[in-house]
Amino acid sequence: MxxxxxxxxxxxxxxxxxxxxxxxxxxxxxxxxxxxxxxxxxxDHVILSYSAVIDWSKVKEVETVTAMIDVKVTPQRGVGFDEVAERIYRFPEVKALYLMSGAYDLSVVIEGKTMSEVARFVSEKLSTIDTVLSTTTHFQLKKYKHDGVVFKKDEDDKRIVVTP
Missing domain, CATH: 1.10.10 (Arc Repressor Mutant, subunit A)
Structure with a gap:
């Protein structure tokens, strides 16, 4: 290049x-x-998409729950992790999917309207895939930085610190 x-x-x-x-x-x-x-x-599919980084916490009309799910799977002969990864990334809830090294094989990022919706996705869709052995779900509480963009508070506290 x-x-x-x-x-x-x-x-x-x-x-x-x-x-x-x-x-x-x-x-x-x-x-x-x-x-x-x-x-x-x-x-050449080097540039795949153009996107904006949005601080959805400032848009009260649109509240979502983001979860990162660690998934342990049995790789399939001849295709490894690719076949199960393709089954998972086809779900519309899935926003990102990565093959990982370490204790878990795949890291899945999903979004839902509620924690219950995320739980249903894990129990009814993800866990029912025959090659999925186990899952661990982590819920995102606050976003500090995403795609290199730092999420800041609106204003710094300008008050003078007073101590006794």
Whole structure:
């Protein structure tokens, strides 16, 4: 991969909304070159999607529960973990799925409207897959940083600390 392509990837990963003219100046290329690079990276499935990081805790009308589920599975002969991973990531509740090293094989991130909905997903969908041996569910309580973006409080406390 060429240096300019790598530069474009790093910049877009940090901010997918950088205008083409600005991106061209940042990598010392023409706008046409940048457009061609982006098109090539999209066609080659290097760039898969553009997304925004949203602090949903500030949108009271939309409350969800996020859970990280550690899953121990029996790999299948000839396909390893891929077949069971594909069955799991097809569920609409699944937002992310990773093959892991360590005590568990897969890490599944899901979202639901309530803890009960997450529990039903685990008990009725995930645990019923024949190759799933065990699950451990962890509920997300607060998000501090996601995809390199730090979630900050609205305002710092400006009061003076008073001690006796």
């Amino acid at each position: 060429e240096r300019k392509e790598l530069d474009v990837l790093h910049i877009l990963e940090e901010n997918g909304r950088v205008p083409i003219p600005t991106l061209a100046k940042m990598i010392d290329a023409t706008e046409e070159e940048v457009t061609a690079i982006i098109k090539k990276l999209e066609n």
